[in-house]
Amino acid sequence: SQQGEEDPQALSIQEGENATMNCSYKTSINNLQWYRQNSGRGLVHLILIRSNEREKHSGRLRVTLDTSKKSSSLLITASRAADTASYFCATSYRSARQLTFGSGTQLTVLP
Amino acid sequence: NAGVMQNPRHLVRRRGQEARLRCSPMKGHSHVYWYRQLPEEGLKFMVYLQKENIIDESGMPKERFSAEFPKEGPSILRIQQVVRGDSAAYFCASHYQGNTEAFFGQGTRLTVV
Numbered sequence: 001s002q003q004g005e006e007d008p009q010a011l012s013i014q015e016g017e018n019a020t021m022n023c024s025y026k027t028s029i030n031n032l033q034w035y036r037q038n039s040g041r042g043l044v045h046l047i048l049i050r051s052n053e054r055e056k057h058s059g060r061l062r063v064t065l066d067t068s069k070k071s072s073s074l075l076i077t078a079s080r081a082a083d084t085a086s087y088f089c090a091t092s093y094r095s096a097r098q099l100t101f102g103s104g105t106q107l108t109v110l111p
Numbered sequence: 112n113a114g115v116m117q118n119p120r121h122l123v124r125r126r127g128q129e130a131r132l133r134c135s136p137m138k139g140h141s142h143v144y145w146y147r148q149l150p151e152e153g154l155k156f157m158v159y160l161q162k163e164n165i166i167d168e169s170g171m172p173k174e175r176f177s178a179e180f181p182k183e184g185p186s187i188l189r190i191q192q193v194v195r196g197d198s199a200a201y202f203c204a205s206h207y208q209g210n211t212e213a214f215f216g217q218g219t220r221l222t223v224v
Binding site: 033035102104 | 153159167214215217
């Protein structure tokens with residue numbers, strides 16, 4: 001399976017703490033994207049990192065990509081209750097045209 | 112520039128009826144994905160379309176499901192003779208030619224009764 005897999009499946013932290021989610025994948029990618037989904041809503045695009053990039057920042061988000069380990073991590077700093085959502089990684093593989101999603105990490109930020 | 116628009120947001124169909132789900136991509140976007148999501152699960156790829164062309168339909172069930180993206184108008188996902196197992200949220204996403212950064216609509220929640 002080429003499907004990316006997020007780890008952990010669920011994460012619960014206190015407001016103000018940092019949250020780290022990981023994503024592993026199987027074969028060579030063009031890029032990797034992170035999305036957020038609030039319960040019952042659509043997906044919001046957070047950040048895209050290309051295969052030749054190692055780190056990218058956007059506000060309180062930091063994404064890293066290690067192509068040798070075929071893994072990516074999403075760090076949310078100074079978390080807020082509003083960050084409570086499911087987070088998905090999606091990979092664009094060189095061998096396929098589709099965007100492949102993992103099963104997600106459910107993040108709960110407690111006030 | 113409006114985002115990706117999907118309609119209807121909620122659709123209820125009786126078993127055996129047809130369901131038509133519409134997706135209007137962002138302005139200027141030439142490619143559309145369709146995904147299905149069951150409760151508490153991730154998104155499962157269904158089909159990837161360019162205007163007037165199906166690029167990848169490897170995720171589409173062999174029967175009852177079809178998709179199109181005409182030169183003019185929205186992309187349509189059509190499910191014929193719906194069954195209870197078709198109940199799910201269906202999401203579409205669009206992107207520019209040559210750029211795979213995809214933006215999602217709010218989804219259509221199909222309930223088959």
